[in-house]
Structure formats: C-alpha cells, structure tokens
Amino acid sequence: MKNVVNNLGNFLNHFKRNSITLRLTLLYALSTFAALLASSVFLYHVLVNDLFLSDEKVVDNEIRLVKNVLVQHRGKIVMLDPQSNERKAYYLRVLNTKGEILLETPDMSLQFDRKDFASPPSNGENSHIKTVKSIDNRYYMTRSGSVIIPGHKPYELIIQMALDTNHHQTVKAKYQIRLAIIILVGIFLSGILGAFVAFKGMKPVRRVTDKLLSYKVTQLNERIDASNCPAELMTMVNAFNLLLAKIERSFNQLTQFSADIAHELRTPLHHLMVETDICLRKERNTKEYQETLQSSLEEYNKLGQLIDRLLFLARAENPETAINRAKISIEKEFQALHEFYQLACEEKNIQLRVVGSGFIEAEPILFRRAINNLLTNAIKHTKEYGKVNLIATEDENYYIIKVIDTGIGIDPSHLPHLFDRFYRVDYSRSKQAGGHGLGLAIVKSIMELHHGMVDVTSQPEIGTTFRLYFPKDFSINK
Numbered sequence: 001m002k003n004v005v006n007n008l009g010n011f012l013n014h015f016k017r018n019s020i021t022l023r024l025t026l027l028y029a030l031s032t033f034a035a036l037l038a039s040s041v042f043l044y045h046v047l048v049n050d051l052f053l054s055d056e057k058v059v060d061n062e063i064r065l066v067k068n069v070l071v072q073h074r075g076k077i078v079m080l081d082p083q084s085n086e087r088k089a090y091y092l093r094v095l096n097t098k099g100e101i102l103l104e105t106p107d108m109s110l111q112f113d114r115k116d117f118a119s120p121p122s123n124g125e126n127s128h129i130k131t132v133k134s135i136d137n138r139y140y141m142t143r144s145g146s147v148i149i150p151g152h153k154p155y156e157l158i159i160q161m162a163l164d165t166n167h168h169q170t171v172k173a174k175y176q177i178r179l180a181i182i183i184l185v186g187i188f189l190s191g192i193l194g195a196f197v198a199f200k201g202m203k204p205v206r207r208v209t210d211k212l213l214s215y216k217v218t219q220l221n222e223r224i225d226a227s228n229c230p231a232e233l234m235t236m237v238n239a240f241n242l243l244l245a246k247i248e249r250s251f252n253q254l255t256q257f258s259a260d261i262a263h264e265l266r267t268p269l270h271h272l273m274v275e276t277d278i279c280l281r282k283e284r285n286t287k288e289y290q291e292t293l294q295s296s297l298e299e300y301n302k303l304g305q306l307i308d309r310l311l312f313l314a315r316a317e318n319p320e321t322a323i324n325r326a327k328i329s330i331e332k333e334f335q336a337l338h339e340f341y342q343l344a345c346e347e348k349n350i351q352l353r354v355v356g357s358g359f360i361e362a363e364p365i366l367f368r369r370a371i372n373n374l375l376t377n378a379i380k381h382t383k384e385y386g387k388v389n390l391i392a393t394e395d396e397n398y399y400i401i402k403v404i405d406t407g408i409g410i411d412p413s414h415l416p417h418l419f420d421r422f423y424r425v426d427y428s429r430s431k432q433a434g435g436h437g438l439g440l441a442i443v444k445s446i447m448e449l450h451h452g453m454v455d456v457t458s459q460p461e462i463g464t465t466f467r468l469y470f471p472k473d474f475s476i477n478k
C-alpha cells in the first residue's frame with residue numbers, strides 16, 4: 001500500500017514537472033472522457049429502462065388477467081396454452097400455497113427452476129422482477145403474484161409468469177458494445193482534440209520563449225511586445241521587460257564604469273610616460289633624476305589611492321561584506337576631526353565648528369572615512385571666511401551626522417547623480433583639484449553597509465548640507 005502511495009506521489013510530481021501542453025492535453029482528455037462516460041451511462045440506463053418497462057407491463061397485465069379469471073371462476077381454472085408453436089413467448093403457472101402445481105404451460109418445469117421465481121407477498125400483491133436464463137439459454141423476465149380466491153373459505157393461489165425478453169437482452173448487449181466503442185473513440189478524439197487545443201493555447205508562450213531565446217546582449221534595449229499577449233502572459237512579459245530594463249541600466253553603468261576607470265588610469269600613466277620620456281632624452285644629473293623619481297612617486301601614490309578606492313567600492317558592493325560596529329564617542333571623534341582639519345580651514349579662514357556628544361554605533365574606520373570625504377568636499381567648496389559645521393543629532397530610529405557648509409552650493413540638476421561613481425559637477429575644475437568623483441560614491445557605499453542612508457540638500461551660492469543616517473537598530477533596514 002505504501003509503495004502504491006509512493007508511486008502515485010512520484011507520478012504526480014512527474015506530472016507537475018511535465019510540460020504544460022501535456023498537462024492541458026491530459027486534463028482536457030480526462031474531463032471530456034468523464035463527461036462522455038457520464039452522459040453515455042445515463043443514456044444507456046434510460047434506454048434499457050424504457051426497453052424493459054414495456055416487458056414489465058406485459059407481465060403485470062398477464063398476471064392481472066389470470067388473477068381476474070381465477071377470482072371469477074372461484075379457482076376453477078381452464079387455461080389455454082398461450083402459444084401453440086414450439087418456442088413460447090411466455091409461460092404461466094398456477095400453484096397453491098403448498099407449492100403444488102395446479103396448472104402450467106407445457107414444458108415450463110423443464111425450462112425453469114423453482115428458484116427462478118421470487119415468492120410473492122401473501123397479500124394479493126406481486127413479487128419483484130427477476131431476470132433468469134431458461135434451460136434453452138434464453139432470457140426471461142419472471143414475476144409471481146398472489147391472489148385470494150373469495151368464497152366460504154377464502155384461500156390463496158400463486159401465479160408465476162415468465163416472459164421471453166431475449167430480443168431485448170440482445171438489444172441491451174448491442175447497446176453495451178456501441179457504448180464501449182463510443183467511449184473508446186471519444187477518448188481517442190478528446191486526446192487528439194486536447195493536444196490540438198493545448199498546442200494552440202500554448203502558442204503565445206512559445207512565441208515569447210522564441211523571442212527570449214533569440215535575445216543577444218546587444219539587443220538589451222529591445223522589449224517584448226506585450227500588447228498582443230494573453231492576460232496571463234502579460235504580467236510575466238511586463239515583469240521580464242522590467243528586468244531587461246534593469247539589466248540594461250546595470251550593463252550601461254558597468255560599461256560606463258569601465259570606460260571611466262580606463263580614463264582615470266590613463267591620465268596618471270600618461271604623466272608618468274611623458275616625464276620618463278623627457279628624462280631619458282638626454283643625460284641628467286643626480287638631482288634631476290631624483291626630481292623625476294619624486295614626481296613619479298607622487299603619481300604612483302595617486303594611482304595606488306585610486307585603485308584602493310575602486311577596490312573598496314567593489315568590495316562594499318558584495319552583499320556578503322559584513323561590518324563590525326563598535327561604540328564610538330562622538331565627542332572624541334569630532335575633536336580629532338577638528339584638529340585634523342584645523343590647518344586646512346585656517347588657510348582659507350573657514351570657521352569649523354563641531355557639535356555633538358554621546359555615542360554612536362558604527363564601524364569606526366568607515367565612519368571616519370565617510371565624514372572625512374564630506375568634510376574634505378565642504379572645505380574644498382567653501383570660499384574664504386565661510387563656515388563648515390559638523391553636527392551630531394538623533395531621532396527615534398537614527399543617529400544623524402550633518403555636514404553643513406556655506407559654500408558654492410550645487411545646482412539641483414546635479415543632485416540626482418551626485419552619488420554616482422566618477423560624477424563631478426564641474427569636471428575640469430574638480431579634476432584639476434585631483435578629485436576623481438569617488439568621494440560621495442564611497443560615502444553612499446559606507447551608508448549602505450551600515451543599512452543607513454545619505455541625503456543632500458543644497459542651494460547654489462548659499463550652501464550645502466549632507467546628512468548621514470546610521471540606524472540605531474541595525475536590523476531595521478535589512
């Protein structure tokens with residue numbers, strides 16, 4: 001039994017995994033077959049009932065007739081042989097309650113057994129119908145009836161009647177064969193029809209699949225036409241188009257990123273090549289060689305830093321990169337930053353103010369790096385006698401670090417791209433100042449690693465405010 005259940009389970013699993021066309025075909029064939037079987041069986045029963053109902057009426061009429069004759073003649077029976085030819089259409093017998101035969105159609109005892117007739121209820125009613133086979137292999141419908149003979153001493157007689165229904169049995173057998181043929185042909189046709197319907201129904205799926213299979217990386221800008229798709233596929237096609245759009249965007253970003261990296265690496269390399277080339281053109285003294293090497297070292301450092309920052313961004317993007325948060329004293333940290341930037345601010349007469357106390361939970365090195373990037377930008381873009389404020393606050397869910405400057409501000413059109421890699425507002429000026437446009441992209445990555453956020457508000461010529469949101473509950477933005 002367990003094996004049967006297991007096998008059935010395996011079959012169902014296999015069926016579930018199979019193609020939708022096959023499933024639809026089987027389901028269609030099965031339901032058509034069930035409908036066909038139900039209607040055929042119903043019709044068969046109606047026809048057979050009708051067929052034998054007429055026979056039953058003949059039997060009942062005959063029994064009633066004999067009963068009437070018996071009652072009229074007070075049990076003295078003179079009965080005619082129903083048929084004179086060899087095969088009788090029906091047989092009749094009259095018995096008393098002891099089972100003694102008073103009268104019967106000739107040969108009836110030869111053809112039938114006693115148990116071929118049901119015993120009637122002794123209240124003048126008839127028994128149920130029986131279908132029996134006579135000795136000469138013909139089908140008969142038999143019924144018994146009891147009759148009370150009135151008189152001084154009423155007594156009961158039993159009538160047994162057998163009607164030849166062989167012709168109707170033949171018709172019934174024919175019905176059965178035809179029914180079996182109809183059902184078999186029905187299964188076959190419904191299978192073929194089911195396969196055709198499923199094949200036709202799955203055409204849009206095949207069309208979409210063909211289109212997907214023919215997709216090339218160069219066709220990422222193309223979309224599948226969802227307008228003539230059936231409703232069920234429309235959602236899938238739309239979802240796929242959405243996915244394509246995302247892939248296209250990522251792909252373009254990646255292409256752009258590679259181009260940007262190549263571009264950023266080319267400039268310092270070009271400097272190195274030119275310097276080395278000039279140096280090698282003629283014999284130089286030791287001082288000149290030292291100067292060239294010193295300048296090359298600077299370029300190497302810049303290259304090294306650029307590669308470090310790119311590596312940091314690549315690692316930060318890996319979803320498996322985890323960080324270790326620690327309790328950081330805001331006061332201590334801000335004081336250290338203040339000391340570090342004091343000199344740069346004094347050079348430009350910028351007033352640097354730090355406000356904040358308490359603790360924050362973050363990765364210390366990354367926390368410092370994010371604020372460093374923001375402070376460097378703020379000081380870089382603030383004119384002489386401007387102000388830069390570093391403020392720590394908090395709300396219900398976040399520790400908030402604000403870097404506010406009274407600098408040149410940023411035009412609103414740049415704000416959506418500010419955190420993109422290699423994005424610079426004033427490309428040539430920023431590049432001259434040694435900026436790669438990676439500082440804010442790194443800030444964004446650091447905030448993502450903390451499951452936090454960064455945002456910016458800015459007004460040209462008035463100033464810019466960057467806000468870092470470090471979640472208090474590390475899991476809330478996971």
Ligand SMILES: Nc1ncnc2c1ncn2[C@@H]1O[C@H](COP(=O)(O)OP(=O)(O)OP(=O)(O)O)[C@@H](O)[C@H]1O
Pocket residue numbers: 373377378381405407408409410418423424425426430434435436437438439440441464
């Ligand atoms: N506080 C600010 N005020 C005005 N503009 C800013 C400010 N911070 C950033 N920007 C603009 O945003 C751009 C991107 O800044 P980001 O820090 O990413 O790059 P960068 O400073 O040019 O180079 P890097 O930080 O890689 O050395 C900058 O080019 C700058 O024009």
Ligand SMILES: [Mg+2]
Pocket residue numbers: 373376377435438439440
């Ligand atoms: Mg920067």
